[in-house]
Amino acid sequence: MIDLSTHCAGIRSPNPFWLASAPPANSGAQVQRAFDAGWGGAVWKTLGQPIQNVSSRFGALHVGGRRGVGFNNIELITDRPLEVNFKEIYETKRKYPKHAVIVSLMVETREEWKEIIKRSIDAGADGLELNFGCPHGMCERGMGSAVGQEPRVNQEITSWAVEYSTVPVLVKLTPNVSDIVPHGLAAQRGGAHGVSLINTIKSIIGVDIDRFIPEPRVGLQSSNGGYCGAAVKPIALHMAASLARHPEFKIPISGIGGICNWRDAVEFILLGSTSVQVCTEVMLKGYRIVEDMIEGLTEYMRSHNFETIDQMVGKAVPAYSDWGDLDMNYETVAKINAESCIGCNLCMVACDDGAHQCIHPNPNGTRVPVIDESECVGCNLCQIVCPVESCITMERVDNGYAPTTWNQFVNEGKTLRPKKGAH
Amino acid sequence: MAAKLPAERSETVFSDFKGEYTREQALAEANRCLFCHDAPCIQVCPTEINIPQFIRKIATDNLKGSARTIFDSNILGMSCARVCPVEVLCVGDCVYNEMGVPPIQIGKLQRYATDHAFDKGWRFFEAGPDSGKSVALVGGGPASLAAAHELRRHGHACTIYEMRDVLGGLNTTGVAPYKMKADRSVEEVEWILGIGGIEVKTGVQVGKDISFLELEKKHQAVFLGVGLGPDTRLKLPGEDLPGIYGAVDFIEKMKLERIALSSKKRCVVIGGGNTALDAVREGIGLGFEHTTMLYRGTEAHMSGYLHEWRAAQHEGARAEWRALPIGFEGSGKVERVKAIRLDENKKPIAGTEFTLDADLVLVAIGQSKLVELLHGLEGLKLESGKIVTEANGRTGRKGYFAGGDGRNGGKEVVNAAAEGKAAALAIHAYLQGGA
Numbered sequence: 001m002i003d004l005s006t007h008c009a010g011i012r013s014p015n016p017f018w019l020a021s022a023p024p025a026n027s028g029a030q031v032q033r034a035f036d037a038g039w040g041g042a043v044w045k046t047l048g049q050p051i052q053n054v055s056s057r058f059g060a061l062h063v064g065g066r067r068g069v070g071f072n073n074i075e076l077i078t079d080r081p082l083e084v085n086f087k088e089i090y091e092t093k094r095k096y097p098k099h100a101v102i103v104s105l106m107v108e109t110r111e112e113w114k115e116i117i118k119r120s121i122d123a124g125a126d127g128l129e130l131n132f133g134c135p136h137g138m139c140e141r142g143m144g145s146a147v148g149q150e151p152r153v154n155q156e157i158t159s160w161a162v163e164y165s166t167v168p169v170l171v172k173l174t175p176n177v178s179d180i181v182p183h184g185l186a187a188q189r190g191g192a193h194g195v196s197l198i199n200t201i202k203s204i205i206g207v208d209i210d211r212f213i214p215e216p217r218v219g220l221q222s223s224n225g226g227y228c229g230a231a232v233k234p235i236a237l238h239m240a241a242s243l244a245r246h247p248e249f250k251i252p253i254s255g256i257g258g259i260c261n262w263r264d265a266v267e268f269i270l271l272g273s274t275s276v277q278v279c280t281e282v283m284l285k286g287y288r289i290v291e292d293m294i295e296g297l298t299e300y301m302r303s304h305n306f307e308t309i310d311q312m313v314g315k316a317v318p319a320y321s322d323w324g325d326l327d328m329n330y331e332t333v334a335k336i337n338a339e340s341c342i343g344c345n346l347c348m349v350a351c352d353d354g355a356h357q358c359i360h361p362n363p364n365g366t367r368v369p370v371i372d373e374s375e376c377v378g379c380n381l382c383q384i385v386c387p388v389e390s391c392i393t394m395e396r397v398d399n400g401y402a403p404t405t406w407n408q409f410v411n412e413g414k415t416l417r418p419k420k421g422a423h
Numbered sequence: 424m425a426a427k428l429p430a431e432r433s434e435t436v437f438s439d440f441k442g443e444y445t446r447e448q449a450l451a452e453a454n455r456c457l458f459c460h461d462a463p464c465i466q467v468c469p470t471e472i473n474i475p476q477f478i479r480k481i482a483t484d485n486l487k488g489s490a491r492t493i494f495d496s497n498i499l500g501m502s503c504a505r506v507c508p509v510e511v512l513c514v515g516d517c518v519y520n521e522m523g524v525p526p527i528q529i530g531k532l533q534r535y536a537t538d539h540a541f542d543k544g545w546r547f548f549e550a551g552p553d554s555g556k557s558v559a560l561v562g563g564g565p566a567s568l569a570a571a572h573e574l575r576r577h578g579h580a581c582t583i584y585e586m587r588d589v590l591g592g593l594n595t596t597g598v599a600p601y602k603m604k605a606d607r608s609v610e611e612v613e614w615i616l617g618i619g620g621i622e623v624k625t626g627v628q629v630g631k632d633i634s635f636l637e638l639e640k641k642h643q644a645v646f647l648g649v650g651l652g653p654d655t656r657l658k659l660p661g662e663d664l665p666g667i668y669g670a671v672d673f674i675e676k677m678k679l680e681r682i683a684l685s686s687k688k689r690c691v692v693i694g695g696g697n698t699a700l701d702a703v704r705e706g707i708g709l710g711f712e713h714t715t716m717l718y719r720g721t722e723a724h725m726s727g728y729l730h731e732w733r734a735a736q737h738e739g740a741r742a743e744w745r746a747l748p749i750g751f752e753g754s755g756k757v758e759r760v761k762a763i764r765l766d767e768n769k770k771p772i773a774g775t776e777f778t779l780d781a782d783l784v785l786v787a788i789g790q791s792k793l794v795e796l797l798h799g800l801e802g803l804k805l806e807s808g809k810i811v812t813e814a815n816g817r818t819g820r821k822g823y824f825a826g827g828d829g830r831n832g833g834k835e836v837v838n839a840a841a842e843g844k845a846a847a848l849a850i851h852a853y854l855q856g857g858a
Contacts, residue, residue, distance in 0.1 A: 065454030
């Protein structure tokens with residue numbers, strides 16, 4: 001029996017899929033529709049002193065005809081009256097008692113934190129998320145990422161929140177730092193029950209090259225916004241995993257950043273996330289994407305003999321290693337399956353211009369290129385550019401050398417295999 | 424300059440078979456292209472257009488660069504985009520076919536880029552510095568146009584001698600109107616002539632109105648871009664009845680003027696090549712209720728492209744396979760085609776005579792070779808009616824080069840464009856004293 005329910009930092013939800021604190025979780029009507037569609041939880045659009053927004057607010061990165069691979073926004077926190085938000089949180093929680101409603105908060109003074117936390121809990125919040133991550137607008141006012149970039153301030157405000165809260169407190173971290181670990185540890189020291197990451201990345205999404213104005217355009221100007229969407233997933237995975245593998249970091253992680261489907265969610269869970277939060281893909285495609293996420297995750301768990309999410313959490317963390325601990329003697333070469341090769345020669349040009357010049361035209365005149373394995377360094381580039389799945393495979397070569405890491409080579413004098421392609 | 428076409432022509436009732444791309448469609452298709460290295464689509468194109476490059480330029484909104492890439496290889500890129508049998512050339516060799524994925528619609532993308540260039544009035548090439556040399560081009564079809572344009576890029580003066588009133592050859596008079604209409608071809612001719620320095624003499628048949636020897640006096644080289652001659656006749660009883668046309672002759676009339684058709688019930692096309700298939704689809708397009716192709720072989724033997732026959736079938740064409748016409752009947756005009764069934768060895772089977780009702784009969788069994796005018800030119804060799812040349816178009820007669828249907832016996836426009844350009848480069852080398 002597959003059980004998708006999660007228990008992230010003490011917050012229970014029927015599945016690990018939460019709406020991130022963002023436009024899709026702006027109102028009670030929206031969140032309730034999302035729950036009807038299958039979402040397990042929602043982090044309410046950040047509450048604080050309501051703001052006024054600009055237009056336009058969003059920009060997107062389109063790549064090769066695929067729209068919205070990356071996305072950014074210069075929207076701020078809620079612009080709706082607090083009492084309306086609290087009323088809707090109350091109604092939502094009453095209608096959906098088993099779903100998780102987490103309220104994202106961003107205020108300035110200790111007194112303000114105390115008051116807004118009380119009102120949130122009174123409205124029925126299952127948990128709080130402290131928005132220390134917003135990288136535009138609010139940080140100019142001393143909030144959001146201005147807090148998240150200062151571990152001492154992060155720790156102090158977290159400790160206030162934990163003091164006033166009777167429900168779990170998550171700290172949402174900003175990726176706009178050189179190393180995420182001190183910031184996660186600061187939240188932990190402040191008593192946070194978990195962290196959510198990543199918030200958006202400082203970015204300029206593009207430039208209107210006819211008007212000479214960056215995007216998104218507000219009249220004759222623009223401003224840097226928060227970058228998100230599918231394209232940020234690798235950055236988010238790295239940051240989440242950096243915390244997950246740190247020996248001193250002990251609290252749960254709610255993963256955020258470029259999650260579009262169940263596969264992305266599985267990746268975050270395997271790298272240590274207990275729940276996952278989604279915004280951009282919902283903005284682009286709607287709440288209905290969760291149907292596939294639930295089915296896909298369930299089937300994945302079934303095929304890998306997982307019964308609970310907890311069994312999956314962090315499964316890939318031990319394999320995330322330092323470069324110096326990688327086996328230098330592990331050797332692969334590329335192999336081309338002539339049967340499935342379509343003769344596009346993309347591997348050949350990529351290897352020629354971007355790698356090690358070891359893929360050559362076939363001397364027998366067919367369009368299936370040949371690989372000079374004595375020169376192939378096993379870099380993967382050909383496999384990456386090949387449009388046919390499984391046509392190019394990276395196959396292990398038994399070179400007779402015992403596994404040896406760089407650190408072992410340096411510290412213990414162990415033997416490395418001869419370099420390939422270095423001449 | 425080319426003569427004006429009447430606005431009302433029989434061909435104007437046809438709509439585009441493949442249609443043009445909207446910007447959104449073009450971008451979606453362009454973005455699918457894998458940008459193959461040493462791409463098979465280029466290798467199979469007679470003019471070797473760098474297809475992946477021009478498609479990538481569409482995808483990045485560099486339409487001017489895209490059109491330049493096309494025209495740099497093939498100055499007739501606009502018409503070729505419409506008339507090329509891409510199914511058996513670039514599109515047919517797209518690697519996506521190997522994957523079982525629909526191939527890139529290269530012809531439609533090429534049309535998108537080149538139409539855009541025409542609409543914007545972009546020109547890409549200038550005549551080279553005057554070389555002081557002059558070249559005669561015999562025939563004003565695609566081969567001569569491609570050759571003349573290339574020669575102008577090298578600074579050689581050009582004179583085109585064309586026996587018709589219009590230039591463009593079969594692009595103007597022979598292309599199926601659902602692929603391209605005559606006015607578009609004429610527009611392309613004007614655009615090519617826009618490079619300047621190409622004198623045009625229409626209504627002049629070389630060998631009759633002016634002799635080759637006179638040409639040799641006026642010009643330092645001669646390019647033979649002559650096409651094919653009139654439709655081959657069946658030489659059957661009743662073939663002179665009104666309503667029976669050679670297919671090429673009929674298509675030319677349909678494209679250049681308005682043909683009065685007394686009845687549009689039944690059209691019979693005789694033949695199984697690409698002209699026959701065009702004629703079948705044209706019969707349907709003109710509004711005939713029944714169009715039947717009568718061919719002595721089977722579908723598998725047909726020299727016409729299978730994709731064209733499939734399209735014709737889809738439009739409602741029928742075929743009488745292994746059937747041979749033996750005569751025509753009618754009072755005052757054709758009313759019936761008499762035919763007989765053939766066995767597997769194409770021998771008539773006695774007692775299998777049958778008739779097909781017909782208001783229009785189009786005979787598409789080939790064209791004669793238009794080379795009798797070339798007889799007597801010493802050194803110029805003909806084989807099976809085709810002008811013999813080296814790979815670059817150089818003939819056995821000094822200063823004479825050839826390309827297009829007269830050389831290859833009747834191929835595609837893109838072959839003529841490629842041969843014309845190759846010959847121009849050979850002429851340039853010759854005029855420089857290099858060969």
